[in-house]
Amino acid sequence: MGRFDGVLFFADYDDTLYNSAHTVAPEDLEAIRYFMDNGGHFSIATGRAHRTFTPQIEKEGLLFNAPVVLGNGAAIYDYAADRYLLDSRLPPNAPAMLERLCGRFPALGFEAYHGEDIYVHNPNRVTREHLAKVGGTQIPASIPDMPTPWSKVILQQDQLYLEEVQAHLLSLWGDQCEAIFSNRYLLEVTAKGCTKGAMVGKVADLLYIDRKDLYCMGDNQNDLSMLALSAIPFAPANCARPVRDWGARILGHCDDHAVAQAIQILDSIY
Numbered sequence: 001m002g003r004f005d006g007v008l009f010f011a012d013y014d015d016t017l018y019n020s021a022h023t024v025a026p027e028d029l030e031a032i033r034y035f036m037d038n039g040g041h042f043s044i045a046t047g048r049a050h051r052t053f054t055p056q057i058e059k060e061g062l063l064f065n066a067p068v069v070l071g072n073g074a075a076i077y078d079y080a081a082d083r084y085l086l087d088s089r090l091p092p093n094a095p096a097m098l099e100r101l102c103g104r105f106p107a108l109g110f111e112a113y114h115g116e117d118i119y120v121h122n123p124n125r126v127t128r129e130h131l132a133k134v135g136g137t138q139i140p141a142s143i144p145d146m147p148t149p150w151s152k153v154i155l156q157q158d159q160l161y162l163e164e165v166q167a168h169l170l171s172l173w174g175d176q177c178e179a180i181f182s183n184r185y186l187l188e189v190t191a192k193g194c195t196k197g198a199m200v201g202k203v204a205d206l207l208y209i210d211r212k213d214l215y216c217m218g219d220n221q222n223d224l225s226m227l228a229l230s231a232i233p234f235a236p237a238n239c240a241r242p243v244r245d246w247g248a249r250i251l252g253h254c255d256d257h258a259v260a261q262a263i264q265i266l267d268s269i270y
Helices: 026-037 051-060 092-105 125-134 159-173 196-206 221-225 241-244 257-270
Strands: 006-013 041-045 068-070 075-078 083-087 108-113 117-121 139-140 150-156 177-183 186-191 214-217 233-235
Touching: 006 196, 026 041, 041 117, 041 196, 051 068, 051 108, 051 125, 068 196, 075 150, 083 186, 092 150, 092 159, 108 125, 117 125, 117 233, 125 150, 150 159, 159 177, 159 186, 159 233, 177 221, 196 214, 214 221, 214 257, 221 233, 221 241, 233 257
Parallel strands: 006 041, 006 214, 041 068, 117 139, 214 233
Antiparallel strands: 068 075, 075 083, 108 117, 108 150, 150 186, 177 186
């Protein structure tokens, strides 16, 4: 029996575990190994899709022993079994809906995720920087020519512009989709009910984890749904203002091993 038996800890990836130097610190990996070696379940809840997250496992030597939440809540993937446990889709009217949205907001960059492929329409500076960071290969296409179904769409522009886009999108189609910021330049669209929190909850149920033993850590608006489930909602010091204002427990910057700091706190509890 380990001191962390029956404990599940989910961390966001970019800007939480994956720091501003575009790497995972050895201190964080050492703390995760300690947590797992002592009975804990550790995993990652990321906005990245299967194609853009999977290369990180070998590149960064990532450690986890529970299913991973991908695509901002669009999917749950069990890497131990190499299969999806859940793989959601935007509704069939998503192309028409989002083409109409892009017509109203012509400065939007647009990424659609279909299987392992990323289709791009009207790429802008944010689109190019995002694809360079996550390592995705873009396939240019008009929205009607993109194959479907889509697991998610990412809309890209500056924050004030995207806030207007978010309000408009949810006012028309909020009963069919989620539209949540993963950072101030990326607005992610998934099927209704497909959030990090919903999928973290499903993994917790799968592992028979009591909610009092579920912990989450994240830095942005798309993490709030899982932070709401967390016995202690952790956030790195570099978190977005909505996370800070919501009342997360603020630890060090992601560059200062914030995940390891959270595990130190769990070590003092169990």
